Amino acid sequence: MDEIVISGGHRLSGEIAVSGSKNAVLPLMVAGLLTDEKLTLRGTPRLADTRTLAKVLAELGATVAEFGNGPGEGMSIDTPTLANTRASYEWVSKMRASFWVLGPLLARAHEAQVSLPGGCAIGTRPVDLYLNGLAAMGADISVEGGYVNATSKGGLQGARVDFPFVSVGATHVLLMAACLAKGETVITNAATEPEVVDVGTCLQAMGAQIDGLGTRILTIQGVEKLHGADHTVTRDRIEAGAFALAVAATGGDVTLTGIDEAALGALAPAMRLAGAGLSETDGG
Structure with missing residues (x-):
């Protein structure tokens, strides 16, 4: 693959199962x-x-x-x-x-x-x-x-x-x-x-x-x-963080399953300071 083309301007929504690390x-x-x-x-x-x-x-x-x-x-x-x-x-x-x-x-x-x-x-x-x-x-x-x-x-x-x-x-x-x-x-x-x-x-x-x-x-x-x-295998915190940032950047609403907020480390409070909303569910 020589390039990845991203067409922005779309709100991300849905549910994503975070991969194993x-x-x-x-x-x-x-x-x-x-x-x-x-x-x-x-x-x-x-x-x-x-x-x-x-x-x-x-x-x-x-x-x-x-x-x-x-x-x-x-x-x-x-x-x-x-x-x-x-x-x-x-x-x-x-x-x-x-x-x-x-x-x-x-x-x-x-x-x-x-x-x-x-x-x-x-x-x-x-x-x-x-x-x-x-x-x-x-x-x-x-x-x-x-x-x-x-x-x-x-x-x-x-x-x-x-x-x-x-x-x-x-x-x-x-x-x-x-x-x-x-x-x-x-x-x-x-x-x-x-x-x-x-x-x-x-x-x-x-x-x-x-x-x-x-x-x-x-x-x-x-x-x-x-x-x-x-x-x-523990879930991939890097992948989860990338998804979380993409959702926040587009004003989206996505559930990330298989991982808790603690796995995001310092990223979670930083995102809150930037105005993003994060909450945990029973599914992760």
Whole structure:
């Protein structure tokens, strides 16, 4: 698509079901690699990124199946065995989130070979935060030919990981890896976004022991094994905000279902100050 033409001047009205969050569903799909049982995700958005990640997971041995249509749609990730622990540049270069498989592969299979998102980079890499955290947990890591080669003989060990700056991706990777590590892991300066909380909530449903979700300090007690779960993906707050602004700009009246006002964060009071009316209903 080369361009999008918008003919304005029309009042928006009706009801919109807010999609599941892309920023939550991608790490949730990756979390399916942590267990040999089925992980069912409901309310998943159908995007090019989810299809790409499904191919990455399939290459590693997962069976990813979509089901349903509309509000009842979802997907399952079933990885009874890890057939492969190598994520190639072909896939990681298409979507950076593919790099996140490093954590679950290392935690479950004790080895991983994952392409750097930018190929063979010289100097400081954006993923060094991930690698330093995993190294603190006992992983032996080297970077050669644009690939991260990681092993954790005997399994990852609990550790204290102090992020020098906040990173959502690094929080996802270290949180997932710590779930199967031996002992306690403490992550400081962790990301607090709702999508991180959603991933943590799903991991808890899978048997992970996590304290501090939504705060800057996460404490994880590693367990020997995670099991399957049935989890509904949090709604996409960015999509909801975009719809809310479009409705307000046109003087419209639209019901956004599946999401509450709190998910809009600072946008809700800002819209009220600008004169927009927002109210919650039983349906969201």
